Amino acid sequence: MKIEALQSASVQDFVEYCRMHRKEVDDSFLYDEHLKKFEPDSENPTYIATNQQGEIRAAASLIMDEYNRRGKRARFRIFHSEIEDRKLYDQLLESLIKHTSGLDKVFIFIPLANKSLAEMMDKLNFNVERYAFLLVREDLDVSEVRLPEDYRIRNFVPGKDEEIWCKVRNAGFATLKGNETPVTLEMVAKMVSSSDYLDGGMKILFHKEKPVGVVRGAADEYEDAPIMNIGPLAILPEYQGKGLGRQLLRASLQFAKENSYKRIILSVNGENERAQALYVQEGFKQVEGVTCYQFELEK
Numbered sequence: 001m002k003i004e005a006l007q008s009a010s011v012q013d014f015v016e017y018c019r020m021h022r023k024e025v026d027d028s029f030l031y032d033e034h035l036k037k038f039e040p041d042s043e044n045p046t047y048i049a050t051n052q053q054g055e056i057r058a059a060a061s062l063i064m065d066e067y068n069r070r071g072k073r074a075r076f077r078i079f080h081s082e083i084e085d086r087k088l089y090d091q092l093l094e095s096l097i098k099h100t101s102g103l104d105k106v107f108i109f110i111p112l113a114n115k116s117l118a119e120m121m122d123k124l125n126f127n128v129e130r131y132a133f134l135l136v137r138e139d140l141d142v143s144e145v146r147l148p149e150d151y152r153i154r155n156f157v158p159g160k161d162e163e164i165w166c167k168v169r170n171a172g173f174a175t176l177k178g179n180e181t182p183v184t185l186e187m188v189a190k191m192v193s194s195s196d197y198l199d200g201g202m203k204i205l206f207h208k209e210k211p212v213g214v215v216r217g218a219a220d221e222y223e224d225a226p227i228m229n230i231g232p233l234a235i236l237p238e239y240q241g242k243g244l245g246r247q248l249l250r251a252s253l254q255f256a257k258e259n260s261y262k263r264i265i266l267s268v269n270g271e272n273e274r275a276q277a278l279y280v281q282e283g284f285k286q287v288e289g290v291t292c293y294q295f296e297l298e299k
Helices: 007-025 064-071 086-097 115-121 162-172 185-194 246-256 272-279
Strands: 003-006 045-050 054-063 073-081 105-111 127-137 151-155 202-207 210-222 226-233 263-271 285-296
Touching: 003 185, 007 045, 007 054, 007 073, 045 086, 054 086, 064 073, 073 086, 086 115, 105 226, 115 285, 127 272, 151 185, 151 246, 162 185, 162 202, 162 210, 162 226, 210 246, 210 263, 226 246, 246 263, 246 272, 263 285
Parallel strands: 073 105, 226 263
Antiparallel strands: 003 045, 045 054, 054 073, 105 285, 127 263, 127 285, 151 202, 202 210, 210 226
């Protein structure tokens, strides 16, 4: 097998490889909307393994954008081989590590159902950082939003509320594994301009005039059908434990129903048992699970 950096001339072959195998791996960044504009560059170092006929038999690609770099990490877009060969995985990993100067780790999500790939991560000296679960809510009745006195929810206003969103989200997620890196004003503005943005889907919870919570509902696809994705849902630490997250969740569920979404999806960290319990109580059911593996880079 020949290991080489992906060149522009082979991008379409790489895209087809990703489409063919995305159901075997975490497909968060393998949707068509991501792949159609993909190009290998300093933020997306990518290597492929080809056979004598020039066909791709394995691929590895990292996401090293500004957000991940600030967290001193990189996320795999794909790390997959049609051949279960540790040496091949080792070679791909070694090729990518050359691009990770200044980072502390690389990480990857592996579906719990893909036991062979999980076993390969163990052999490659990846270790488990955390577990995460995907939950889906079918078209059910939505309970009424009941806010305490002096609380209100209003829609996010683009061009005005980006700073509020950052402060609440970053404080609420400051200790949540995998989400500790703060988001920036530019990132929130990009969310508003993205193709999955839903007008009215981003909401802010206020206590009097103080913003204390945020939630986002975005257009998504699951099992080849439209679905609304909820996330983030964040409450300031000093306001947690008051049932406010439940009310903000219900406001998002009502928005989904008003916009004819019959299914809603979200993800939750395995150690966040309180959030998991809330979602189950509000009608969500677990449909998938993933393991987050990390590989510590040498300093």
